[in-house]
Amino acid sequence: MKILIKRGRLIDPSQNLDIVGDLLIEEGRIVGWERNIEISEKVELIWAEGLWILPGLVDIHVHLRDPGEEWKEDITSGTLAALYGGVLRVACMPNTKPPNDTPEVTNYIIKKAQEKGWVKVLPIACITKNQEGKELTEFGRLKRSGAVALSDDGRWVQNSELMKRALHYAKNFDLPVISHCEDHSLTEGGQVNQGKMSAKLGLKEIPAMAEVIGVIRDLLLAKDTNYPVHLAHISSKEVLPFLRWAKEEGIPFTAETCPHYFTLTEKEVENYNTLAKVNPPLRGEEDVYAIKQALKEGIIEVISSDHAPHSELEKKVEFEWASFGMLGLQTLFPLSLNLVREEILSPLKLAEYLILNPSKILKIEPPSFKSNVLAEVILVSPYEKYILTEDLIKSKSKNTPFLNQELQGRVKKVILKDKIYDL
Ligand SMILES: [Zn+2]
Ligand SMILES: [Zn+2]
Incomplete structure (x- = not known):
């Protein structure tokens, strides 16, 4: 035909x-x-x-919840949401139950996606066993079974020596490393951005500094090992001077943000709206402005959804008990398009951030119009x-403040x- x-x-x-x-x-x-x-x-x-x-979008940061939490999402429903969002390749994070820290889980995801998925699924495996930050997973076996990258997303590998070793080994296996930058010692029990809203709502705060420390440490390790680190979901303006510094130094890294960080502010959690509870948290107006500038400048060069489905069981509860995360696959494109309307990115640049750059990071051929x-x-x-x-x-879940x-x-x-x- x-x-x-x-x-x-x-x-x-x-x-x-x-x-x-x-x-x-x-x-x-x-x-x-x-x-x-x-x-x-x-x-x-x-x-x-x-x-x-356009060629199909490539989303480098998605939670499909399969195996283990299929009441929130599974590979079939998640990839259908992707199809409707124009996302034709989905890189899925390993914080499933059990986590994707063995070839068995990677194989399960690939097989189920082939049989019951609507679009291509690219599994990301854990950096450390059970994401505990103690012992590295077997990178070689994971890669051979089809893992495209490594990440402990949801957790930061707090131990610097271990993360350094992870970058060394990842280099041997040519596996991209994606870091969720958060110094957990500063965020334990945290609920919302440190600022006006945490004070007003009386909720424990998550300081931007936790993200900054994570980013700086990972940049230093990338420099030391001469192996790139991909920084997930950058949310705060305080990080940006360090990204500029790293570019000048020639440190190998890439950075990503998500539509909610350039669209929404912490004002959304007023009235204890759990649909706007995400990690990292929504920040202030100045952060939203700064993230847009960073996209314009190209210091942040990937937009991902961080699609994180949760059912009402996890969201229709008191704010402190609610899980972090919001849906993103079907809002990724329309919200990112606002950057074109605001003349921050050209349509071609936006396509680069949504298709070409994530493909390069994952070391896959990008979808294209080449013959x-x-x-x-x-x-x-x-x-x-x-x-x-x-x-x-x-x-399967409906947890989005854009509902x-x-x-x-x-x-x-x-x-x-x-x-x-x-x-
Ligand atoms: Zn994360
Ligand atoms: Zn995530």
Whole structure:
């Protein structure tokens, strides 16, 4: 079958491409793009005037909760939410139950994703056994079974000597290392950002300093081992001068943030709204501004969702007892699109942050419009406004502060290999 997409805005960061033109797909593979493609044979014609055509998004930071917490999400529901969000490759974090610290769990995830998943799943394995920060996992075996990266996300590897060794070994196996930067000795029992809101609500605070210390230590270890560290979900303005310093020093690192850190402030947790309880916590207005500037500057060059489903069991409870995290797969694109509307990023730059850069970090070929690659194509309306109702959310959980809010920017169609999904 041939599919011809006509007159869409083709945006492919791997080729620095941003033109209005046509894209031809045959038997699940990209044939190529031109300003105008005319063919006489029978084709499935998709008229795409006013739509953006992008390679599928690559989300480097997702919690699928499978195995072990399938009442919140599982590989099927999580990858369906991904499909609806235009995310065609999902890197999933290892803090499942049991955690992904053995080839058995990695194999389980890969097999289930192949059998019951909607999009490609790339498992991230633990740095340390049971994420306890005591003993390293077996990097070589994990890589051979299909793990694409290492992380103890949710926990920081507090022991510096162990993290240094982790970077050394990861280098031997060419496995990317993703760090959740948080000095736990400063955040024990913490609930919200240290500042106005923690004082007002009388909740134990999480200081930005905990993130800063985590980042500085990891940058120093990256320098010492000469092996890059990927810094997950940067949230606070205090981190940014150190990232600039590290760039100047030539320290190998990359940094990511998530839409909630450039969209929402700690004001959201007023009234003890557990849907806005995340870790790291939502910060102040100045942080939101600074994160946007860092994206503009390119010092932060990846946007991930940190999709973290929780059911009402974990969220409809007192604030102190509520779990950290919010959904993100279906809001990743519309919220990130605000950066284009605010002229912080060009559409091409945004695509780079959502597709190309996460692929580079994971050392995978990015989805693209190059000829002969597998078709992973999304068609999005950047202008369409809609309300994010419960019905639209494909996750098993509904924990997002954007529930029943208006979003702008919607994935309309996905072409994945030889399948076309009308969303
Ligand atoms: Zn984390
Ligand atoms: Zn996470």
